[in-house]
Amino acid sequence: MAVKVLAIVLAGGEGKRLMPLTADRAKPGVPFGGIYRMIDFVLSNLANGGYLKMVVLTQYKSHSLDRHISKTWRMSTLLGNYVTPVPAQQRLGPRWFAGSADAIYQSLNLINDESPDYVIVFGADHIYRMDPKQMVNDHIASGASVTVAGIRQPKSMSDQFGVIDVAEDGKRIKAFREKPKEVDGLPDAPDEIYASMGNYIFTTRALCEAVTKDAQDPDSKHDMGGNIIPMLVERGEANVYDFRDNLVPGSSDRDRGYWRDVGTLDSFYEAHMDLIATEPIFNLYNHDWPIFTNYGSWPPAxxxxxxxxxxxxxxxxxxxxxxxxxxxxxxxxxxxxxxxxxxxxxxxxxxxxxxxxxxxxxxxxxxxxxxxxxxxxxxxxxxxxxxxxxxxxxxxxxxxxxxxxxxxxx
Ligand code: ADQ
The missing domain is CATH 2.160.10.10 (Hexapeptide repeat proteins)
Structure with a gap:
């Protein structure tokens, strides 16, 4: 029988460092690349990978994001497919989400309704192409409770990422520290670290247990990277998936492995400049893995x-x-x-x-x-x-x- 997979997209990020662009919209709702919004990249990756049941957890100033999702991502429901934005304030009780793990905890009913075998939990504010199916297959084959997507990043940026320490087998995560200021570089590249991309595949039962346990911990920040991943790493149940192993149809040697966390104004600007180079560093013209959007009916330029x-x-x-x-x-x-x-x-x-x-x-x-x-x-x-x-x-x-x-x- 085919495995059942539900995708949860975390789209509640405030994006303080992108001000003034996030003054009245959530970070995943910020326009990008002329006709897109940031969230279109993760949703396109999921749709191209064949995962058509998606729940988008929103929180902060989500009006324009909600409008974009309902306008762009309305899919045929005939086969039970959906992209549903779920605003924080309409979930259990009056409190807002405390952190990304609490957002999932408050949405456990959506997971129970669908009863998937696996849950994809992806962030919503990165520019990249990725085939999530390859990561899901890797997760299923390994039998881990959670698989974390990893990518090499400059060591100087360690305080912006979850930093992964991999065991000798190259798969099991030995240690995970969320945004540490002091870190050692990698043995083969002292100026680099192995960073979490904030994209996870969970075995459903492990996810539900972990966020429920976390919800009862008064000292927790209820954060996926800060609390849930370290909990499963401590139990020896977390694996890494190397983003370099992900081969997206139609990608070239030049843009394979491209991933940008556009969390600051400078990285947001530079990611735009990556699009327009004659041989683009990130190629929007790869029609084998389209990025979907909807920008209304305008005449040609x-x-x-x-x-x-x-x-x-x-x-x-x-x-x-x-x-x-x-x-x-x-x-x-x-x-x-x-x-x-x-x-x-x-x-x-x-x-x-x-x-x-x-x-x-x-x-x-x-x-x-x-x-x-x-x-x-x-x-x-x-x-x-x-x-x-x-x-x-x-x-x-x-x-x-x-x-x-x-x-x-x-
Ligand atoms: P950050 O991006 O700093 O680090 P966070 O602010 O929690 O972590 O955002 C993660 C994702 O969750 C984003 O897509 C954001 O929009 C969303 N989000 C945050 N709070 C939310 C809430 N309450 N409800 C719904 N969605 C919410 C994370 C990981 C790091 C990893 C980097 C990679 O914690 O380990 O290295 O992503 O960029």
Whole structure:
């Protein structure tokens, strides 16, 4: 008999380090790559892998995320498939989720209703392609209670990840520390650590027991990475799955193994720049493993009024439908639907979200402009960073970020 698998997507992350982009939306609901939202990547991975029963646990400012899920991820229910957003405030009792493990504890009824053999628990705020079926098969073959996806990351980032110490057999997790400041590097790569991707496969009974036990512990933070995984590691029941073993159809040598935790403004910006390279570091054009989304009915993008060889055009950029570039130059940028760039404006190395309007002769450099920002004629963004720091958010690496509804000064 086929194994029954339920997927739970943790989508409650607040994303404080992405402010102002997360001022009024959850991190998994932040637009990415012109036409997507971050959550589309994990949901597409699950759908392409054939896992079509998905529960999305939301919490923080989930309105636009809920709207996106119900608009984009409405699937035929004929075969019992679904993508259901479950808001925290509608579960047991009046309290909000304390942490990701509590989110699952409060949703145990959904697991009981489905009675799966295995539960996939994936995060919602990473940019990557992964075939979850290969990881599920690895988990089933090993007989572990939980399998954690692991990837090598720079040692300097240890305080952002769960750090995995693997036993000699290369599979069993000997020790797991959540976001440690001090760590040793790997024996064969002293500058690297083995990090948890925040993606887990659980045998159902082990998951239910672990979150129920954790719920009774008053000292627990009720966190998957901080509490549940260490509990199962201590019992010797946790294995690792190396992300390098995951082969996604259609991926090239260049983008195999690509995974980005876009938790900061700089990593969010850099992941966009990865999309537009001539030979993209992350290839959205792999049609064997499509990333699904829904962005409404816009007409094709249009480029008009080329006055000289600098204007009315766009190069090394991704331009979404509904965009009009009129007598302006757009370079190395990711432009969302319904953006308008007017004459003699110059947009360079930037991410413009839906509905942004760029006035004549404006200059926008190394910037992220959230939805519907209006750039007045002649305004300059990313040209004088000292001035920008007084008016807007400027990231560590000097990316200027202008939030929704924020006024751009002349
Ligand atoms: P973090 O991402 O820092 O580390 P967390 O903030 O708990 O951990 O977020 C994990 C996922 O759960 C995210 O997708 C987030 O949106 C979601 N989430 C958080 N709280 C939630 C709640 N109360 N309800 C529903 N969803 C919630 C985690 C692991 C690390 C691992 C990194 C990899 O804890 O061990 O290395 O992910 O990025």
């Amino acid at each position: 249009k480029f008009v009024h080329g006055f000289d060889d600098r204007q009315g055009r766009s190069i090394e950029s991704m331009i979404s439908p509904g965009v009009v570039v009129s007598g302006a130059l757009v370079e190395r940028s990711v432009i969302s639907p319904n953006v308008r760039v007017n004459s003699w404006a110059h947009v360079e190395g930037s991410v413009l979200m839906e509905g942004v309007k760029v006035g004549r002769r404006a200059v926008i450099r190394n910037a992220i402009l959230d939805k519907n920002v209006i750039v007045p004629e002649g305004a300059q963004i990313g040209v004088d960073l000292d001035r920008d720091r007084k008016l807007y958010t400027v990231s560590d690496n000097g990316v200027v970020v202008i939030g929704k509804g924020q006024k751009v000064e002349l």
